[in-house]
Amino acid sequence: MDGFQRRREQKKKNILETALSLFTEYGIQKVSISEIAKKANVSQVTIYNYFESKHNLIHDVFIYYVDKAANDFEEVIFSDLPFPEKIQKMVFAKKEAATQIHEEFYEFMMKEYTAEGNYIEKVYIEKTIPYFTKLIEDGKQQGFVNQELSAEAVLFYINMLKDYVQKEEVYQKILPITEDITNIFFYGICGKKD
Amino acid sequence: MDGFQRRREQKKKNILETALSLFTEYGIQKVSISEIAKKANVSQVTIYNYFESKHNLIHDVFIYYVDKAANDFEEVIFSDLPFPEKIQKMVFAKKEAATQIHEEFYEFMMKEYTAEGNYIEKVYIEKTIPYFTKLIEDGKQQGFVNQELSAEAVLFYINMLKDYVQKEEVYQKILPITEDITNIFFYGICGKKD
Amino acid sequence: MDGFQRRREQKKKNILETALSLFTEYGIQKVSISEIAKKANVSQVTIYNYFESKHNLIHDVFIYYVDKAANDFEEVIFSDLPFPEKIQKMVFAKKEAATQIHEEFYEFMMKEYTAEGNYIEKVYIEKTIPYFTKLIEDGKQQGFVNQELSAEAVLFYINMLKDYVQKEEVYQKILPITEDITNIFFYGICGKKD
Amino acid sequence: MDGFQRRREQKKKNILETALSLFTEYGIQKVSISEIAKKANVSQVTIYNYFESKHNLIHDVFIYYVDKAANDFEEVIFSDLPFPEKIQKMVFAKKEAATQIHEEFYEFMMKEYTAEGNYIEKVYIEKTIPYFTKLIEDGKQQGFVNQELSAEAVLFYINMLKDYVQKEEVYQKILPITEDITNIFFYGICGKKD
DNA sequence: AATGAATGAGGGTTCATTCAT
DNA sequence: GATGAATGAACCCTCATTCAT
Numbered sequence: 001m002d003g004f005q006r007r008r009e010q011k012k013k014n015i016l017e018t019a020l021s022l023f024t025e026y027g028i029q030k031v032s033i034s035e036i037a038k039k040a041n042v043s044q045v046t047i048y049n050y051f052e053s054k055h056n057l058i059h060d061v062f063i064y065y066v067d068k069a070a071n072d073f074e075e076v077i078f079s080d081l082p083f084p085e086k087i088q089k090m091v092f093a094k095k096e097a098a099t100q101i102h103e104e105f106y107e108f109m110m111k112e113y114t115a116e117g118n119y120i121e122k123v124y125i126e127k128t129i130p131y132f133t134k135l136i137e138d139g140k141q142q143g144f145v146n147q148e149l150s151a152e153a154v155l156f157y158i159n160m161l162k163d164y165v166q167k168e169e170v171y172q173k174i175l176p177i178t179e180d181i182t183n184i185f186f187y188g189i190c191g192k193k194d
Numbered sequence: 195m196d197g198f199q200r201r202r203e204q205k206k207k208n209i210l211e212t213a214l215s216l217f218t219e220y221g222i223q224k225v226s227i228s229e230i231a232k233k234a235n236v237s238q239v240t241i242y243n244y245f246e247s248k249h250n251l252i253h254d255v256f257i258y259y260v261d262k263a264a265n266d267f268e269e270v271i272f273s274d275l276p277f278p279e280k281i282q283k284m285v286f287a288k289k290e291a292a293t294q295i296h297e298e299f300y301e302f303m304m305k306e307y308t309a310e311g312n313y314i315e316k317v318y319i320e321k322t323i324p325y326f327t328k329l330i331e332d333g334k335q336q337g338f339v340n341q342e343l344s345a346e347a348v349l350f351y352i353n354m355l356k357d358y359v360q361k362e363e364v365y366q367k368i369l370p371i372t373e374d375i376t377n378i379f380f381y382g383i384c385g386k387k388d
Numbered sequence: 389m390d391g392f393q394r395r396r397e398q399k400k401k402n403i404l405e406t407a408l409s410l411f412t413e414y415g416i417q418k419v420s421i422s423e424i425a426k427k428a429n430v431s432q433v434t435i436y437n438y439f440e441s442k443h444n445l446i447h448d449v450f451i452y453y454v455d456k457a458a459n460d461f462e463e464v465i466f467s468d469l470p471f472p473e474k475i476q477k478m479v480f481a482k483k484e485a486a487t488q489i490h491e492e493f494y495e496f497m498m499k500e501y502t503a504e505g506n507y508i509e510k511v512y513i514e515k516t517i518p519y520f521t522k523l524i525e526d527g528k529q530q531g532f533v534n535q536e537l538s539a540e541a542v543l544f545y546i547n548m549l550k551d552y553v554q555k556e557e558v559y560q561k562i563l564p565i566t567e568d569i570t571n572i573f574f575y576g577i578c579g580k581k582d
Numbered sequence: 583m584d585g586f587q588r589r590r591e592q593k594k595k596n597i598l599e600t601a602l603s604l605f606t607e608y609g610i611q612k613v614s615i616s617e618i619a620k621k622a623n624v625s626q627v628t629i630y631n632y633f634e635s636k637h638n639l640i641h642d643v644f645i646y647y648v649d650k651a652a653n654d655f656e657e658v659i660f661s662d663l664p665f666p667e668k669i670q671k672m673v674f675a676k677k678e679a680a681t682q683i684h685e686e687f688y689e690f691m692m693k694e695y696t697a698e699g700n701y702i703e704k705v706y707i708e709k710t711i712p713y714f715t716k717l718i719e720d721g722k723q724q725g726f727v728n729q730e731l732s733a734e735a736v737l738f739y740i741n742m743l744k745d746y747v748q749k750e751e752v753y754q755k756i757l758p759i760t761e762d763i764t765n766i767f768f769y770g771i772c773g774k775k776d
Numbered sequence: 777a778a779t780g781a782a783t784g785a786g787g788g789t790t791c792a793t794t795c796a797t
Numbered sequence: 798g799a800t801g802a803a804t805g806a807a808c809c810c811t812c813a814t815t816c817a818t
Contacts, residue, residue: 008781029223032808043783045811054809145383153374154383156367160358173350180347188382189339189348226791237800238793248792396802417611420787431804433790442788532772534765541762552742568735571728576770578726590777614812625779627815636813 012050015040016064019057028058070127077131083144086135087185091161092178129155144186161185206244209234210258213251217299222252256299264321271325277338280329281379285355286372323349338380355379400438403428404452407445416446458515465519471532474523475573479549480566517543532574549573594632597622598646601639610640652709659713665726668717669767673743674760711737726768743767 018040022031033054037044051057076089136154139145145154161181165174174181212234216225227248231238245251270283330348333339339348355375359368368375406428410419421442425432439445464477524542527533533542549569553562562569600622604613615636619626633639658671718736721727727736743763747756756763 011781033810034808044809045784046782048810049781139383143384146381149378149383150371150374153371153378156371156375157378157383160354164354164358177344177347177350180344181350183340184343184347184351184382186382186384187340188378188380189333189343189351190337190380227793228791239795239801240799242793243798399802421789422787432788433805434803436789437802534769534772537766538759538762541759541766544756544759544763545766548742548746552746562738565732565735565738568732569738572731572735572739572770574770574772575728576766576768578728578768615814616812626813627780628778630814631777 011042011046015042015047015050015057016061019061020065023058023061033057073128074131077135083135083139083142084186087158088182090158091165091185132158157185205236205240209236209241209244209251210255213255214259217252217255222299227251267322268325271329277329277333277336278380281352282376284352285359285379326352351379399430399434403430403435403438403445404449407449408453411446411449421445461516462519465523471523471527471530472574475546476570478546479553479573520546545573593624593628597624597629597632597639598643601643602647605640605643615639655710656713659717665717665721665724666768669740670764672740673747673767714740739767 015036019031019036022036022039033047034044036057037047040047047057051060073090076086079086079089081089132155133151136145136151139154140147209230213225213230216230216233227238227241230251231241234241241251245254267284270280273280275283326349327345330339330345333348334341403424407419407424410424410427421435422432424445425435428435435445439448461478464474467474467477469477520543521539524533524539527542528535597618601613601618604618604621615626615629618639619629622629629639633642655672658668661668663671714737715733718727718733721736722729
């Protein structure tokens with residue numbers, strides 16, 4: 001990749017980052033192209049030169065985000081932390097502002113684009129799910145996970161917790177009850193930790 | 195309340211219902227005042243006469259929705275179903291389309307308005323929480339809920355499940371693993387149901 | 389039609405006239421909605437309220453024009469002028485500026501819309517052609533038109549002359565040779581008037 | 583002219599041809615510089631290097647076209663066809679698609695540029711008119727053209743016919759009445775061919 | 777000389793909101 | 798009080814043109 005290409009990529013990444021941060025903070029519709037352009041220090045038209053339309057930009061931002069998230073995820077999975085801490089980290093790790101995701105953007109990812117490119121699905125099937133399944137296998141072998149539970153159900157639970165805890169307005173409220181929540185996750189609302 | 199007043203209230207409710215249904219289906223920003231006016235068979239200006247601004251309309255729609263949801267909630271709580279079925283009903287009851295809530299509207303409720311009027315907070319404190327606390331107390335006495343868990347944590351968990359399951363794109367995927375999910379809820383990913 | 393309606397129609401006509409005059413002078417693409425709005429003393433959005441899109445506006449302007457032109461045509465046809473003067477009037481009558489038609493607008497009428505609504509076709513079939521055929525019949529009976537010629541061919545010829553003479557850049561050049569042109573029309577480039 | 587020059591001229595001609603074909607097909611305003619650049623396989627800036635502005639490009643394309651058309655014209659004039667066939671060929675010869683001229687481009691030639699460079703005028707005066715006058719003289723001598731008619735009037739008529747017949751939407755409609763039209767041209771709507 | 781990148785200006789369109797009847 | 802009509806501001810997008818390499 002020559003200097004031209006590299007600079008182009010750099011600029012593209014810059015726009016993607018800017019757009020991602022604005023989208024995650026304010027949602028998609030509230031953010032105008034001109035806003036992104038201003039904050040990224042480029043002209044509106046430059047954005048159009050790179051991405052052709054707002055819709056395309058959103059698409060690319062979305063893929064950019066999914067890749068990034070998948071990488072973060074892998075890192076935790078392949079770390080050598082003990083099982084419970086991996087879970088904790090995945091669920092409760094305070095996200096940096098940049099990855100605090102705006103509901104509308106989340107929704108966009110989940111809904112509008114599953115239909116079209118199904119990129120998120122692909123990433124899930126190729127990476128997230130296999131790694132995750134392995135994690136749960138390990139958990140079962142080490143006695144942290146009930147052998148009878150399906151991996152899907154556990155995956156669902158962890159995802160739910162993660163998504164939910166990630167919400168800004170939720171995160172702060174549950175800080176004091178983090179321990180209880182962890183307990184419920186491991187032992188249910190009924191079970192006892194003993 | 196005389197005939198005038200009643201007609202006025204009726205018209206207002208009509209507008210609120212229309213707006214709610216459009217908001218929940220398409221989100222707030224995608225729905226224009228003129229759309230609401232057309233579907234509610236009134237003039238745009240009538241809406242402004244009643245609600246002064248779109249922002250106010252949203253606010254009122256939101257309160258209208260919270261009240262309705264709180265009522266539904268009460269009904270389940272005070273029914274004479276056994277504890278686990280109450281939980282199931284709260285979490286898994288297939289919502290009618292009308293209450294399948296659009297993410298953006300949900301977010302609006304959670305974020306923009308917790309700041310300002312905090313009506314949802316008020317309703318929660320006055321009704322939801324007390325009733326819910328009682329529900330959990332009952333659950334503890336009947337041995338369904340671990341005595342050591344805080345009511346807040348359980349409340350959080352149930353809400354999370356409810357919200358998550360309500361999402362259209364989630365609901366269908368988890369149908370096959372409903373039982374596992376219920377099990378995890380009661381006994382954790384570790385514990386066994388036995 | 390009540391006062392409301394009348395005023396609405398008046399305003400609509402005002403916009404149509406303004407648009408027509410601008411279109412005929414500058415062509416369609418060069419004329420922006422905001423230009424029309426400014427010259428018609430209304431807001432851009434008012435135009436959108438009446439016509440929904442530029443495309444629709446063009447369409448309506450076009451129909452407005454065709455109707456007007458058809459009326460002018462009828463008037464001449466049903467006047468009690470002698471045959472040659474009718475022809476002269478149809479072909480050479482100095483158009484008011486307002487009906488000096490811009491090529492692009494003409495083309496639009498001829499091409500884009502013949503496909504879609506075929507309104508011009510309808511008007512032609514219902515009014516122009518019958519009237520015109522009668523005119524030619526009269527011309528034949530009075531010995532002004534060769535009996536063997538088809539009405540279509542004569543119609544074509546008159547239309548061609550009319551359209552061509554109407555062009556601004558042409559009109560002035562041919563003024564000095566009007567008589568020759570009339571002669572050619574009646575007696576051909578070969579024939580002699582004697 | 584060295585190799586450099588020749589290559590330069592070649593590239594210029596390439597751009598002119600591309601622009602001409604796009605202009606004649608879609609009109610001037612609908613064709614963007616970037617479109618021309620793409621289709622001609624050069625960069626936009628190259629076009630600017632050669633032609634300085636879109637306006638200039640149009641100008642040059644126009645001159646390119648007029649020269650070409652004048653050459654075609656000469657060819658017919660100096661051919662050894664009999665007079666009526668020359669006329670027929672000039673008027674009815676089915677143009678190749680490439681020279682089916684878009685109205686807007688035609689108008690541009692006729693209007694905007696007659697004012698400014700008057701190149702077309704010059705060509706007319708220097709070549710078209712003399713040649714044409716000679717043609718008409720021949721016609722008169724051979725008895726095909728009325729001696730009393732001015733050459734201008736006949737020229738006008740032929741041009742009109744040619745321009746009009748060239749229009750796509752007209753050409754097809756008149757095919758069945760070509761003979762009648764030719765007759766009218768030679769003998770008028772009154773006269774008889776006998 | 778040639779190009780990829782960048783831009784200011786402007787166009788069509790939508791929307792929350794106000795005016796006037 | 799209710800309505801049709803009207804509006805200013807903003808948005809997405811395109812284009813002729815210039816900059817920088």
